[in-house]
Amino acid sequence: MLSLQNVSISTRISVLENVSYNFLNGFIYGIVAPNGAGKTTLFRCISGLKIVDKGEISFNNQAVNNQRKNFFYLEDIEWLDQNLTGMDYLKIVKFKWKSSLKIEEIIKTCRLDNFVNVPIRKYSKGMKQRLIFALYLMSDAECYLMDEILNESAISITEEFNVDNNIQLQL
Template sequence: MMNIHIQDLVKIYDDRRVLNDVTLTILENQTFAILGRNGAGKTTLMECLIGLTSYDSGSLSINGKQVSSIRNSVGVQLQNHAMFERTTVQELYSLFASFYSKPISPDHLLDLLHLDALKHQRIHKLSTGQKQRTAIGLALIGDPKVILLDEPTAGLDVQVRELIWEVLADMKAKGKTIVFTTHYMEEAEQFSDQVAVLHEGAILDIDTSEQLIRKYANKNKQTLNEAFKSLTGSTMRTGVD
């Protein structure tokens, strides 16, 4: 079972607790949203989970193991993804496919992400949305059991966001576990099995979006946005994660 366990995780930057005793469990084949404002600690939590950033105390594991020991079972997309800018999309996918024993076909991913027409385009010439689709394809190409996505649709237009979620729904149907951070209420509400509300480095509650609305939203405004405002005392706004 590819369950994810995070227990009492603490990360301190400059004497400030960016993550404050974060505890959560994500079950196999769940789509799990970590919902919070920019600056809430979402990216830091994701970086700790994949081993990119060290943490000060607590524990985390996937399938009872450190991520570093099962790296081929985990696909990752970060907000600040670095790619080989002078390669073409097809060259990049072929390169990454060569790292795995049983990758998803690059041609299949190009088709799935509507990148066929761009396969000979160099990365540095792609638009933001095209780069984001390319980065998500890189997260999927190893056919991972766990997919970790940091703000996968941030700043993208509606059509591209819908395409990405169609692709991720297909991955979930194949048994994948998907964890994503977001500040988009509608994504957390529509696409997740569970939502963790992260605010100022702390998990305030974890539940289905329906239950969060029932518990916290005003009776006259039964929305996840209203539940979030009631729970955190704030609305979504920009900041630094």
């Protein structure tokens, strides 16, 4: 379970103040709020990229800052080096997250065969979305945090690949 207990987060302004919520394992949750409301900041705190001002975020009763490998969060496809290939990033994610999954299986599942060895700068929007989804799967993380990366495509991609409801999608 992902648990927020009396969490307060601020940037230039207060983003969250004394928020408590428990996200149960095995469910898909959506965080709906206007642009600039702090969704990205919240995801950065959950994934351990930013520290909360007050309160505690825990996953399975342990502080999240000690569990970065249990989360996979990619803020924006544009952060990826456009000169690297999808294969390069699959290898990086496999190594960093110590995934036991086989790269070849992820390529097959996500239908990346025809372009996985091509530089990302040559990818269409749809190809980038497939790569992003593949990177999430490759991580084999317990919790996936998705921040507008796939938008409306998230549901159709998960249906296309018949992914079960153990994926934690945050849209």
